[in-house]
Amino acid sequence: MSSLYTYLFIAALLFSLGIFGVFQRRSLIGMLIAIELMLNAASINFMAFNKFLAPDPIVGQIYTLFIMGIAAAEAAIALSIIVALFRRLRSINIERAQELRG
Amino acid sequence: MEFANFPFLSAILLSCVVGLLVILFIPDERKMLIKWVSLVFSGIAMVLSIYLFFAYDKTKGGFQFVEKVLWVKSLGINYHNAVDGFSLPMLMLTGIVLFTGVLTMWELETRVKEFFAFTFLLVAGVFGVFMSMDLFFIFVWYDVSLFPMYPLIAIWGSTRKEYGAMKLTLYLLAGSALILPGILYLFVNSGLNTFNLVTLMQPGTFTPFQQKFAFILLYLGFGILAGVWPFHTWSPVGHVAAPTAVSMIHAGVLMKLGAFGVLRVAIFLCPEGWQYWAQLMAVLATCGIVYGAFVGLAQTDLKYVIGYSSVSHMGIVGLGLATVTVEGMNGAVFQMFAHGVMTALFFSSVGYIYDKTHTKMIPELGGMSKTMPVASGYFIVAALAGIGVPCLASFWAELLVFISAFKTYPIRGALAICALVVSALFMLRVVQRTFYGEKRDEFDHLPDVSFGLGIPRMILVAVIVFFGLFPSVMIDVIQVASIPFINGLP
Amino acid sequence: MTSSFFHNPTLLAAAVAALLPFFTFALIMVFTRPYPRLSAVLSIGAVSVSLICAIFLLGSHWHLEEPIQYTGKWMISGDIHIPFGFLLDQLSLLMLTIVAVISFLVQVYSLGYMAGDPGFARYYAFQSLFAWAMMTMSIAPNMLQFYIFWELVGLASYLLIGFYYEKFSASEAGKKAFVMTRFGDIAFFLGLLVVLLHFGNLNIQDMNSVDVTARMSPALITLSAILIFGGVVGKSAQFPLLTWLPDAMEGPTPVSALLHSATMVAAGVYMFGRIFPFFSNSAVAMTTFLTIGTITMLLASTMAMVTRDIKQVWAYSTISQLGFMVMGLAAGSYFAGIFHLTTHAGFKALLFLCSGVFIHEYETNDFFEIGKYGGRGLKVPIICMTLAAAALSGLPPLSGFFSKEAIMGALAEQHNPVWLWAGLLGAFLTAYYSFRLIFSILFPKKVEAVHQAEHGGHGHGHEAGHHHAGIYWVMAWPLIILATITLVLGFFHTPLENFLVGHHGGGEAHGGHHAWLLYVAVGLALSGVGLAWLEFGRKGAPQVGFVEKVEPISALFANRWYIDRFYRLFLDYFIYGTVSSLFTRNDRRVIDGGIDGMCRATVGTGWALSFLQSGMLQYNLMVMFAVLALVALYFFF
């Protein structure tokens, strides 16, 4: 069971779920979480490839750590903008933000 | 010649560019100063171009007054100017039309500075195309000469000016959308890493297939500007919208740019493609001749009439080029020159009439010969030249083209010749409706062309008559280029 | 070359005769337009110099053996050589003289006729242009040069016919003349091109030599001959292009005189004569020409029988006489045609100039009116006109008699007698309509005093008082000279024949062969005169012609057999209504509309695509991933 493809499959599933979440959630927070899922899929990939294929054993772990850190920063920025949006629209529903188009 | 090393060609270009810069630094309010500066610089350009025409050594032939400076080494681009029998008449034409155009716009009062600045930019481009021997520069100059048309028409024009200007500019630049790929195609396939026309035109540089392919791209691209049927509709619309001097330069010179491009780039580089597509060229040209004449018959706007007559006359140029004969080429180049001068005269007199009466609709005019005998006289001379009356320049051109066309394509040639009746009919119809008949009282008080404003028109008439009486002055120069070229064909 | 040029009096004279009027034209147009008198002096001076040169040339080459040809290069382009030069042979010398004489007389006459016209200087400029074009054409050595000046003749007549440009009908007539003759010219040009391509040369002497038959197939010769003859049809107003000529009298009367006698229309017949040997290579073509000439002659005669306009009568008579000339030439008699051309030039100019005096005096074109106003009071013109009309009718011993007899003789040589009968009928009709006019003026119906008084009061305006006598005599002298020519020219029949065809005209037909013909022809002419007398001349004559009594025929004739109507309809419905408007609509809708439609479609696509950028973020993301998926799919398939 524990072959490379298992992990890749899980990662791909996770990634797809993330994409699905991005499409499906109207709440900005929900979309943000979905994006985190996609990032995690990438992390799993890195780890799996590192474990099964790469000569240097720690590259994948370093990547994952970095991804986590950067995702945290991203979440912080996103949340701050979401807050600003909430102040203006009294909502964090993306459907409300449709002023720019065309 | 002691002046042999003086860069005459660059001097012509510089007189335009320097004129442009000087005008840019003159304050808007000094209108007279701007006009005088324009006159002086355009005069220099004209004198130089006429000098070149007569200084060209016909016995030696080939490219003369060569100037060559390496420009971009890695792409093989040179600043390379030279003239031969084909470009000399064109240079002279440009010089004359520019000078007379500047004089024609002497009464302009709105946004004078910008007008002359754009005009000089445009003309610099035109001169550039005519003298350049490098494909890159030909294309650059070509585009430079096109885009000032937009502001020139849109700002100073008349009937539907924005529409006309937009249509013209887009249409013509769409043509360059075919030219650039064509040029690059040739550049890449030559494998010589050079844009130099003289190097590329050596026989055997391109395979027949490449020539056929590139030729059609270049022919259509340049042909749009030459008003090749059915890509001609920008021309009447644009002419109608444009102000007088711009119409003069545009119909007089710019349309020749297209035909010259076909000659200089397409035909020079792809002679086999030329021979292959000549049939098609002849068909389109004949269509243009016949069609232009018939459509001109139904027009009620003076400028539309001239626009369609241009389509018809440029068809003659196309037909001449399509014959692949010495006479045809001579006739075509001569026709470019003759038509240029003639159309300039046309537009300058129509422009004057329009300025004074504020109409160019034929039904609203009438009896203008009584009201403005001189202005009408100039128009009538132009109309007669347009009909192809002997001893006016375009007669010879048409004669040569028709003889060679009849020789090569009897049916199409005969059709084109028959269109002469129609063109006579529509020209005379216009002359009759506009200038003859009862005069109209509402135009009584309008002044006729003054002596000063008459000068440019006199120059044009003199040129038409001079080359009508002494066609060999022109033909001898042209065939210095055409005979070796045709003889060198594979 | 220049030195030899100046030492050779022949060439010098030819050059001066041909080119001087052009310089006058240029001078007047550029410099002396504001000075009418100076312009007239210049123009008349030039034409008189030309006249002197022409007469000198004619005199010094009366016994010319070989034609003198001088050519210089005008333009050479590749294989096409367009020379400029002179071919002096009998025919061209004769023509040169005719043109010079008539031009000179007309210009002198115009001093009186055009006096006070605002366009006086312009008039003389155009006259000079006309003279130049015609004379240079006459002596052209090469058909290309011939064609070029042929066109210029057309131009000059356009300018002169439309001289009174404020008058709609005048400018219309000018246009009509130009376009209709242009129609013929196109055929002419095409014919020349056929010859040029297959024969390789347009030198008149070469075309007239026997080389042609060797180098061109008979079919080609016929084709090119018929095409070239198209030019004659246009210029000489032959059927079916004959309707421009009657309208052309809208120009000043002296112009009509010039046009109808020695220049414009004569050019056509002259061209026929010029390359007569070439034409006679093709029997088919010659028969065609004969037919055309006959039809023209008869049609024009019938038209002349019903009109009331003095100038139109002469115009129709010109057409019918041109028909005669073409018939004569086509029947194979070179001399007959040219001789009739010569005599016709004289008496037709006379007729028009006389009419001009009447018109100038009474300011009407209707000859019944002129008669009522007392036209016969003007002695010189009426005598001259009667004389000329008699010549026109072919009454002996006037010039017309001799030339017409020559033509009849030639027609009698034809196998088919139809041509001769047609010719005789024509002669009868000619006599009838000429004298219809003459008698109407001579013996008007009861003169009403009112008209006289009215006329005397303000009939012909301001100039009547002061310059009347002077102007009258300026106009009268040319009449007298022409009348003299008409009287005596007939007796130069034999010398002229010797001059023209003497040495190589072996098989020429001669009036003498058919003595009976002479009597028949004269008899018919006289009976025509008699009929006219019965209807118009005698006391209490009804002054209504026999044709006019039959309404439909009269209408048919008066409307020129509806040829004009047909052209009008053709122009309106076919050219303007169908071709031109179809093309225009195609241009606006299809070609231009297509371009505009493309532009609109582009903008429309842009507008449609802008909805892709919906405000909804997730739709955008979906598009993004969808495209990504498509790209990935493309890889796998």
Add this chain to the structure above:
Amino acid sequence: MKLWMLFIPELYCLLMGVVFFGLAMVARPNPRRDYFVALLLASIGVVVALASVKLEGSLFFEAYRVDLFSQVFKVMLAMGFFLVVCLCTELNGIEERHHPEFYLFLTTCTLAMMMLVSSVELLTIYVALELSSYSLYILVPLRRGYGIDVEAGIKYLMVGATSSAVMLFGLSFLFGVTHTTYVVDIIHVLPNVIGTPAAILGLLLTLCGFFFKLAVFPFHFWAPDVYQGAANQVTAYIASASKVAAVAIIIRMVSLVGGNSQYLVDVLVTLSIASMTLGNLVAIVQKDMKRLLAYSSISHAGYVLIGILSMSPTGYASAIFYALAYLVMNLCCFLVVVKVAQDGSDLKIAQLAGLHRRSPILAMALMLAVFGLAGIPPTIGFTGKFLVFTAAMEKGYITLVIIAMINATISLYYYIMVVKAAYLLEPDVAQPQLAVSVPTKVLTASLVAVMVVFGVFPTYLLEVARAAARMLL
């Protein structure tokens, strides 16, 4: 030479960031002071970048390479930064107390991009890219008083975050296929395995992140909204400097393939045509100047891709040249936008009416810039297009070139509409003369001069671009 000297431009940016951070700490806002400090520092930054052009070497365990390619881009970035700072005389779109932060984030973004162009290791690339993106995410909603800025900001962020997630996923595959994260090693391995689905998927997904930066279709959706929503100066920065960095990194990534993948070429051709066409067509119907420029930037992304997809040294060189040309022309346009909309509002095209009277020099600059964008000689824009097309033609992509030229013609339509507004239309209400200060005039004139002079004499820049492109291989 010390190793840290290779890092000087970045260090200098860091220093600038520290200064602005300090200024942000100071309580009382003083826009004039902030502006002059920024201008001074930015101009020195250009000098520093120029001075370090010749440096070569590598840092951080080979993860960071300093060569002509990267240094040229750094100079462009420093120039772009400097020019954007020049536009900040009337920074009315952003609240005064936020000015130091504005400069701070501009600086960090520039720093990140400088690092991006030098990065030759996947993680470094990722980090640098994210840093630059995050700075921009914050800059966009900084605008004051306009409801749309936050919406634009959140859309930017969401699209950006999604794209970078996709890119990361792709990076993981690249890592999996090549077993390394160093570009140098990938260059050796990748061409051999580029036929495999995993490799191609990895590369494609990786490129998504960069396409997002460059606003290539279909990753362009943020561009119009962000251009319109952000403050004018921020938009200017996004439109110019950020695009240049994106071009650099895309060149770097595509060159990994070594020209072996027809599939990748097809994809790039498709995307390039789609970008050009979509950008040009939609731009036609725009009313807002910045939105129009956004769509124009989408189409220009397509043109740049033509150079890149040629996958030849000349192609990369032409793309570099094009990026520079685009930087200059675009900044010139934004200069006019900023100066005409002095209150920091959005500029409608109709508001340009009468510009030729209000300020002839701005009108002329606008016309030249716009014609340059349309690719009309003798501007640098034409030369850029010419080079790009030449490169494509050398590979025989004639259809692509013809389509691109037709697109250029279409684009001319809306560019001319801009010129028409500036030169032809008269405003409904008479507008006062625009006060254009002398420095602005000098700036305008020099931008125009650069556009024309390097359009006519492209040799020098072209040689630099070629030398830079040679560094890649």
